[in-house]
Structure formats: structure tokens, C-alpha cells
Amino acid sequence: MIERFHTNARMSRIVRHNGTVYLCGQVGEGASVAEQARDCLARVDALLAESGSSRRDILHATVWLAHMSDYDAMNAVWDEWMPEGCAPARACGEARLAGSDLLVEVIVTAAVSAAVSA
Template sequence: MIERIETGPRMSRIVKHSGTVYLCGQVGSGADVAEQTRDCLARVDALLAKAGSSREHILQAIVWLADMSDFDAMNEVWDAWVPEGHAPARACGEAKLANADLLVEVIVTAAVRD
């Protein structure tokens, strides 16, 4: 069974299937990549909780940066957020994001908590 949560005409913010949670891309607000990353990851936390999961259950994360020169600043926030021993498989690349003010977007796949 597929469960869609917070579904609109274009996308669902959360999709659950066979014990796996898929989140749509999350962005944050703020003046720099560190602020945007903190806000983005707080949104990931909220959606995971709504889906019955948590950051300890993240299987994979894809991080898009508007500029790879922000890699170290984003990683500083990311590394503080990921629980020790629970780092997911992760990819990070540079991409033109949907809005020129956006510096980072994170896409997460996680397992539902047991």
C-alpha cells in the first residue's frame, strides 16, 4: 500500500511504501548556507516525525548546493545534525535550484521506525 501525506496537485511532501519514507526536496530560509541548512534539516526532522521515522532511520540523503564553495559550511551543520553512528548513504552535487535565493536542498529516504 502507498500512503501519500500532504499531497497537492504537483507532489506529496511524504510518500510511505513498504516501511520506507520518501520526502520531497526540502529547502530552508536564511541569509547563508549554514542558516538555510539548519532550517532545511529542521523541516526534514518534522516531516520524518510525521511519517513515523527520525534522522536515526535515514537510509539515503541527496544534497544539492547552488555553489560547491558552500560544501564545508553545509557539512559543518550536517555533521552536527547527523547522530553519531547513523550517517546515511549520501551524495552531494551542485545544481541550479528552483529559486535564486536557495542555496541548499536535501532529499531524504528513510525507514519507518520499528
């Protein structure tokens, strides 16, 4: 069964299927890439919790940066956020994001936590 949450005509913020959670791209607010990354990852946390998952269950993440020169600053926030030993497969690239003020976007696929899927 496919479950969709926060759905409109264009997209769902969360899709859950066969024990896997797919999140739409998340962006954050703030003036710097670090501020935006912290806010963005807090949004990821909230969506994962709502869908029965957590950052410990992330299987894959794609990080888009408006400027690759922000790579180290974004990684400092990511490394602080990601629990040790739980690093997912991850890709990071540069892309023109949906708004000129956006500096980072994160897309996540995660497993449903064992307690939820049992």
C-alpha cells in the same frame, strides 16, 4: 499500501510505502548556507517525525548546493545534526535550485522506525 501526505496535483511532501519514507526536497530560509541548512534539516526532522521515522533512520540523502564552495559550511551543519553512527548513504552535488535565493536542498529516504512498523 502507498500512503501520501500533503499531496497536491504535482507532488506529495511525504510518501510512505513498505516501511520506507520518501520526502520531497526540502529547502530552508536564511541568508547563509548554514542558516538554510539548519532550517532545511529542521523541516526534514518534522516530516520524518510525522511519517513515523527520524534522522537515525535515514537510509539515503541527496544534498544539492547552489555553489560547491558552500560544501564545508553545509557539512558542518550536517555533521552537527546527524547522530553519530547513523550516517546514511549520501550524495552531494551542485545544481541550479528553484529560486535564486536558495543555497541548499536536501532529499531524504528513510526507514519507518521499528516502533511504528511493529
